[in-house]
Amino acid sequence: MGLTRVLLGRDESREVSWLRLSGVPGMTVVGLPGYGKTQFVMHLVGELAPCPYVQFGFIDGKGGPDYDDVADRAFAHLGDDLGAALELVEGMYELMQDRQGAIRAHLDVKNFWHVGPSRLWPLVVLVIDEAHTFFHTGRGVSRADQEAAHKLIWMVEQLVKKGRSVGFFTVLLTQKGTGDAIPTQIRDVCPAKVAFAVATMEAADAGLGSAIRLYPDAHPIFLQDPKYIGVATTALEGRKGFARVRIPQVDEQHVAQLANSYRHLATEPRDLFDLACGVLDAGGSVLKPVFEGTAA
Ligand SMILES: Nc1ncnc2c1ncn2[C@@H]1O[C@H](COP(=O)(O)OP(=O)(O)OP(=O)(O)O)[C@@H](O)[C@H]1O
Numbered sequence: 001m002g003l004t005r006v007l008l009g010r011d012e013s014r015e016v017s018w019l020r021l022s023g024v025p026g027m028t029v030v031g032l033p034g035y036g037k038t039q040f041v042m043h044l045v046g047e048l049a050p051c052p053y054v055q056f057g058f059i060d061g062k063g064g065p066d067y068d069d070v071a072d073r074a075f076a077h078l079g080d081d082l083g084a085a086l087e088l089v090e091g092m093y094e095l096m097q098d099r100q101g102a103i104r105a106h107l108d109v110k111n112f113w114h115v116g117p118s119r120l121w122p123l124v125v126l127v128i129d130e131a132h133t134f135f136h137t138g139r140g141v142s143r144a145d146q147e148a149a150h151k152l153i154w155m156v157e158q159l160v161k162k163g164r165s166v167g168f169f170t171v172l173l174t175q176k177g178t179g180d181a182i183p184t185q186i187r188d189v190c191p192a193k194v195a196f197a198v199a200t201m202e203a204a205d206a207g208l209g210s211a212i213r214l215y216p217d218a219h220p221i222f223l224q225d226p227k228y229i230g231v232a233t234t235a236l237e238g239r240k241g242f243a244r245v246r247i248p249q250v251d252e253q254h255v256a257q258l259a260n261s262y263r264h265l266a267t268e269p270r271d272l273f274d275l276a277c278g279v280l281d282a283g284g285s286v287l288k289p290v291f292e293g294t295a296a
């Protein structure tokens with residue numbers, strides 16, 4: 001079976017739940033500080049690091065060491081520098097356009113997910129942690145930074161809007177509980193939404209959509225207790241409404257070891273694309289991926 005989903009955790013009836021990757025171009029993750037947003041990404045890295053069909057780019061708006069231990073498995077690892085973040089996202093946007101132009105010739109399909117990720121056409125997982133850091137466009141921000149932020153917002157929006165059929169998965173995390181933490185034009189196009197504990201109804205609305213108000217039993221406002229660290233509310237496939245899911249606790253040392261063991265897989269996806277073009281130029285056959293049992 002190809003890479004179509006990844007383990008999310010267990011719901012309240014201890015059933016295993018999954019996060020769909022196929023056909024999902026974006027995910028927002030919101031929640032109060034310390035409730036498990038970054039650890040959730042570490043869990044995903046742990047699950048996906050051995051898969052040669054996944055490339056990670058990490059942008060950490062916190063600018064701290066959170067991603068240092070898994071950086072080996074990433075083609076890019078940036079801190080809170082807006083200019084550097086914009087440059088990386090610009091590169092991804094260009095790659096998305098190039099993939100759009102080449103997908104028929106390379107993969108013989110219009111939608112990447114009809115064949116699934118492969119070595120030369122990997123799923124590009126771009127994580128922007130503390131995403132609100134990069135989206136300031138208001139007063140007190142220099143004109144140059146405002147321009148850069150507007151550009152970044154537009155490009156991230158495009159990546160999420162159009163990245164689905166060419167293998168991009170953008171993940172935005174924020175602890176800021178206000179509606180503007182992740183601009184609405186990005187938020188509204190992210191089909192996957194995950195909320196750890198939040199402090200206000202507005203933060204829940206921003207993170208999950210106002211429909212969460214119809215499901216008080218799953219409302220993330222009631223997750224404000226240390227016993228719910230690592231528990232998130234999300235919509236689960238095939239089920240109505242929202243459910244609470246406990247994300248597996250990450251053994252940080254283990255994930256760091258995994259990232260290190262599979263560091264040889266980390267390659268700039270642009271180089272892989274160029275390689276794919278070269279293979280075709282050299283008369284190679286259409287690049288249909290070979291599925292080898294990766295994540296279920
Ligand atoms: N799924 C989990 N199971 C058990 N404990 C967890 C889980 N996720 C996180 N934790 C604990 O909570 C701590 C904080 O988690 P994490 O750094 O992911 O929070 P965060 O939401 O990213 O916070 P911030 O907004 O400050 O970055 C972790 O160091 C860990 O001890």
Ligand SMILES: [Mg+2]
Nearest residue numbers: 037038039129
């Ligand atoms: Mg964090």
